Amino acid sequence: MRRLLIDTDTASDDAVALVMALQEPTVSVDAITVVAGNVPLPQAVQNALYTVELCSSGVPVFAGRSAPLMRRLQTAEVVHGKDGMGDIGLPLSGRTSAGNSAVDVIIDTIMGSPGEVTLVTLGPLTNVAIALLREPAIAESVAHCFVMGGAGSGPGNVTPLAEFNFWCDPEAARTVVRSGMPLTHIGWDISVASATFDPDEAAALRTCGPLGEYSVNIQAVLDIYAKEASGIPGFDLPDPIAMAVAIDPSIATTARRHVDVLIGDGADRGKDVIDWHGVADQDPNVDVVTHVPREAFVGMLHRLLAE
Ligand code: BDR
Ligand code: CA
Numbered sequence: 001m002r003r004l005l006i007d008t009d010t011a012s013d014d015a016v017a018l019v020m021a022l023q024e025p026t027v028s029v030d031a032i033t034v035v036a037g038n039v040p041l042p043q044a045v046q047n048a049l050y051t052v053e054l055c056s057s058g059v060p061v062f063a064g065r066s067a068p069l070m071r072r073l074q075t076a077e078v079v080h081g082k083d084g085m086g087d088i089g090l091p092l093s094g095r096t097s098a099g100n101s102a103v104d105v106i107i108d109t110i111m112g113s114p115g116e117v118t119l120v121t122l123g124p125l126t127n128v129a130i131a132l133l134r135e136p137a138i139a140e141s142v143a144h145c146f147v148m149g150g151a152g153s154g155p156g157n158v159t160p161l162a163e164f165n166f167w168c169d170p171e172a173a174r175t176v177v178r179s180g181m182p183l184t185h186i187g188w189d190i191s192v193a194s195a196t197f198d199p200d201e202a203a204a205l206r207t208c209g210p211l212g213e214y215s216v217n218i219q220a221v222l223d224i225y226a227k228e229a230s231g232i233p234g235f236d237l238p239d240p241i242a243m244a245v246a247i248d249p250s251i252a253t254t255a256r257r258h259v260d261v262l263i264g265d266g267a268d269r270g271k272d273v274i275d276w277h278g279v280a281d282q283d284p285n286v287d288v289v290t291h292v293p294r295e296a297f298v299g300m301l302h303r304l305l306a307e
Contacts, residue, residue, distance in 0.1 A: 002027045002143075003116055004246065005109050007064070007102070008239070009037025009123030009165075010047035011076070011084035012218040016301075017122055017239035018048065019211055022055040023304040024247050030109050030117065032061045033102035037123040037168050038076045039084035041066040044123075047084050049095035054214060064102025064127035068169035076164060079225050086220035106131040107138060114141040120246045121147045121176075122239040124165050129172035132179050139179040148242035149173060150261070150272030152187025152288070157230060159267060163188040166261055167270030174261040177272075177286065184252075184287045185259060186245055187272065191238035194294040196226070198233040201298075208305035215305055237301075244297045245289060251296040252289045259286040 004027050008014040021029050032052065034045045041063055048061045067073045081087035106127060110117050119142050121128055128145075131138055149165035150173075156162040166173040177183065197205065197216075202223075205212045219235035226232045245252045258275040262268040274288055 002118055003113070004029050005031055005033070005106065005117050005119050007033045007035060007106070007119065007121045007123060007127050008044070008048060009035050009039070010044045010051065011038035011080035012086055012222050013237045013239045014038070014122045015047060015051045015085065015218055016215045016237055017243035018051045019055055019215065020240055020243045020247065020301065020304045022052065022057045022059065023211070023307050027247060029059045031105050032059055033064050033105055033127055034061060035064045035102070035123045035127045036066045036073050037165065038080050040073070040075060043084055043092070045097050046092045046095055049097065050090060050092050053095065060098035062102040062105045063097050063100045065130060068124060068126050069129060069171045071169065074168065079222055081221035086218040086222070088217050088220055102127050103130045103134065107135045110138045110142045111135060115143055118143045118246060119145040120243060121145065121149070122242065124169040125149065125172035125176045126169045129175035132175055136179070139181040142181055144184065145181045146184045146186065146242055146246040147176065148186050148239050150185055150187040152185070152189035152272070152274070154187070154189030154192060157188050159269065161267055162270040163272070166272055170261055170263040170270040173270065174263055177259055177261050183285070184245065184249070184254065184289060185272070186242040186289045188238055190289050190292055191236045191241050192232060194292050194297055195238065195241040196232045196234055196236040202234060205302070205305065208302055211305040240301060241292055241297050244300050245292060248300065251292055253291040254287040255290050256284040257286060257288045258282040258284050259288065
């Protein structure tokens with residue numbers, strides 16, 4: 001059984017990715033660590049705890065950093081709702097996390113089992129960057145790290161060039177990308193290409209049962225934002241398609257490329273720079289996902305939501 005450690009700024013699409021990992025029989029989840037991003041940290045922790053409870057899982061949830069390394073936190077309630085979960089009235093308060101030691105948990109889990117733990121990151125990379133700064137050896141000890149972040153070969157979703165997770169904490173994203181960890185990059189381009197859900201496709205997801213209903217209902221605000229701002233046919237699920245690749249890497253086509261992250265301001269903030277044609281004379285450091293067949297992702301999603 002592969003062991004996963006999941007770092008998340010839990011909002012509506014993160015929650016579906018958590019459900020997938022908790023439902024997948026071939027993986028076990030050691031812990032869920034939470035970071036500020038889509039919503040402030042306390043709300044993200046509550047959203048993760050609610051989702052774990054919904055799945056009848058005992059996986060511990062740890063709070064981590066409440067702000068990016070060097071920048072003011074800028075959240076995304078306009079995308080995911082005030083509560084990050086579509087503002088549909090879920091009881092997202094009052095649950096208790098396992099502690100505030102997310103960074104220690106990342107270090108201890110990876111260093112305690114060298115080569116055995118796969119890290120999956122679904123939010124800004126603040127927790128992981130701090131873990132790397134404290135214990136650089138986690139870069140060699142982690143089995144692999146799957147990162148949902150960066151715009152890939154497409155446009156950004158928060159600036160014309162940048163994707164939210166990298167933009168929110170660009171210094172952290174750069175720290176992780178440059179760390180030497182074995183990394184797979186799943187950008188927002190992959191989500192737009194293969195993980196959007198129009199009303200008919202959303203209705204089909206609902207037929208999976210209670211977890212299908214949950215997974216669609218919490219996208220209520222994202223669905224409107226996607227159509228009106230992103231110009232896509234309905235909500236998209238970037239974190240779930242990244243989780244699908246983490247669960248079964250064979251569904252993805254990848255290209256080994258050199259990747260870096262810009263840490264300026266304006267258009268330079270958080271842009272992933274992918275050397276597609278090898279013109280920069282730098283060794284490739286990342287497996288960049290270039291394609292995931294929609295059927296493979298949606299098939300896995302239906303299977304896991306129906307279990
Ligand atoms: C990423 O940003 C957040 O809005 C989503 O949860 C996802 O992790 C997509 O850009
Ligand atoms: Ca996320």
